Amino acid sequence: MAYITLKGVDFSYRYFPSISGGLLKSNSGLKSHLVFENFNLEINDGDRVALLGVNGAGKSTLLKIMAGVYTPEQGQVSTDGKIYSFFGRSIGVMPQLSGLENLEIRGLLLNLPSTFIQEKIEEIIEFTELGDAIYRPVSTYSMGMKTRLTFGMLMFVEADIMLIDEGLGAGDKFFLEKAQKFIEDLLDSSKIMVFANHSMELVKKFCNKAILIDAGEIVQFGDIEAVISRYNHLRHIALQDK
Amino acid sequence: MSLIEDIKNGYSRKKLWKRLAVLELKSRYQGAVIGSFWIVLTLMLKVFMLSLVYTMVLDRDFKEYVMFLAIGVLTWNFISAIIVTSGTVFKKATNFLLEMRLPHSTFVFQNIYREVLSLIMYQLFAIPLVIILKGWSFVSIVWLWALFGYVLIVLNAFFINFWLGWLATRFRDIQPMLSSVIMIIFLVTPILWPPPAEYANSLYFQLNPFYHLLELIRAPILHNEIPVLSFQVGIGLLLLNMAICFAFYNRVKNRLVYWL
Numbered sequence: 001m002a003y004i005t006l007k008g009v010d011f012s013y014r015y016f017p018s019i020s021g022g023l024l025k026s027n028s029g030l031k032s033h034l035v036f037e038n039f040n041l042e043i044n045d046g047d048r049v050a051l052l053g054v055n056g057a058g059k060s061t062l063l064k065i066m067a068g069v070y071t072p073e074q075g076q077v078s079t080d081g082k083i084y085s086f087f088g089r090s091i092g093v094m095p096q097l098s099g100l101e102n103l104e105i106r107g108l109l110l111n112l113p114s115t116f117i118q119e120k121i122e123e124i125i126e127f128t129e130l131g132d133a134i135y136r137p138v139s140t141y142s143m144g145m146k147t148r149l150t151f152g153m154l155m156f157v158e159a160d161i162m163l164i165d166e167g168l169g170a171g172d173k174f175f176l177e178k179a180q181k182f183i184e185d186l187l188d189s190s191k192i193m194v195f196a197n198h199s200m201e202l203v204k205k206f207c208n209k210a211i212l213i214d215a216g217e218i219v220q221f222g223d224i225e226a227v228i229s230r231y232n233h234l235r236h237i238a239l240q241d242k
Numbered sequence: 243m244s245l246i247e248d249i250k251n252g253y254s255r256k257k258l259w260k261r262l263a264v265l266e267l268k269s270r271y272q273g274a275v276i277g278s279f280w281i282v283l284t285l286m287l288k289v290f291m292l293s294l295v296y297t298m299v300l301d302r303d304f305k306e307y308v309m310f311l312a313i314g315v316l317t318w319n320f321i322s323a324i325i326v327t328s329g330t331v332f333k334k335a336t337n338f339l340l341e342m343r344l345p346h347s348t349f350v351f352q353n354i355y356r357e358v359l360s361l362i363m364y365q366l367f368a369i370p371l372v373i374i375l376k377g378w379s380f381v382s383i384v385w386l387w388a389l390f391g392y393v394l395i396v397l398n399a400f401f402i403n404f405w406l407g408w409l410a411t412r413f414r415d416i417q418p419m420l421s422s423v424i425m426i427i428f429l430v431t432p433i434l435w436p437p438p439a440e441y442a443n444s445l446y447f448q449l450n451p452f453y454h455l456l457e458l459i460r461a462p463i464l465h466n467e468i469p470v471l472s473f474q475v476g477i478g479l480l481l482l483n484m485a486i487c488f489a490f491y492n493r494v495k496n497r498l499v500y501w502l
Contacts, residue, residue, distance in 0.1 A: 013500075014497075014500040014501075015500070016414065016501075064340065067341075067342060067343070068342075068343040069339070069340060069341065069342065069343055069499055070499060070500075071496040085341055085342050086341070087340065087341045094265065094269070096269050096272060097265060097269065101265060104261065105258070105261065105262065105265075108255075108257050108258040108261055109258060109338065109342065109344075111255065111258075114257065
């Protein structure tokens, strides 16, 4: 049974300061910013969770902690099940390479056998309807084509836990319907999905629960509709304050 | 995960790092008519032009000097490329490392493999050149020692890539420094000029580790000699580089992603 549990997690984000500084004023060294303090969360089998929150609330950091990319200073992160993390960055990894090569690299990153990768790539090309464009460098792709390729990368998935951050734009309607069908089938076999996206349309389609986080704390966790209305309410208040 | 496990796990991803290295090499020459052959052509041009000038400046025999230069320059190209690219080995992999947990060594293998491929291409020029200039009778069993020399250089490069990669990712002053330092080392190490016979044993050369690394290859091929001292220095350097990696791996393994 798949699960993700975070117990008493403390995490500070470390970064290099901005490029200002230089000759007279040093900008060397790492700065630290506390994101989570004593953070607790439990996600279980069958949960398709949307991560909601304003920019900078800690959504991406939370996903990276779940994926094991970041190790918290305190607390425990335990997961059971094969994790597939997709943070929408790979599309830009090697834009000079063709869509096909990018797909191949993704398959290899996931440590899949070569024959499986080749079979899957054929399936992906057919599904995404990229046609001959798959042989062109990704730098020449339109936004819509990039969305299709990004989605194609998701199709390699064979995991119990899917962690997805942004990356998936709304794309065109026709494709979105196909994609939804695919994800629904996939989720029948995979157990947990955590999905951070600003598009309420996508989130409502794919998720059954939601977490609203703000400044590193859970404001609400539960049924998707209830959390979205709370999120909209908070956003409305924030806009009024401005 | 310990460093040994990291290296084991990284090695097991060999399809990934081999593919990344090849694509990286190809993309450097994307759109070029002769593609990756530029790797060999630039070396040929360099050796030919420098030989023309330096045989005059140094008053040397052309044949002898071309061989000395070709073997030295190609080995130096490998060493300097490893050191300069160490600074970006992990930085380049930011997109991967921030998306999933991968062994650090995956990207070190990628870097080393790419440079070893270049080194093999360099040899396609250098070995025939030596044979053309000196004839088949010049080829000797002692040349195998040069092969061991390369193995030692590549092993050193592997561990240097690790710790220099960590250091340059953590301290941003390292990368710009590397290119300048490597240029100075190039000028003070006997690569363009053979060490004058009367100073060959002076501490100035004997204390320069790069001189020994070059001798690992030059001595067997050019002089039919086994450079015992240079092998000792090479092994010593390897132990030192390994010790640095083992000492720092546990401290660095979880932190590297924050520095990217």
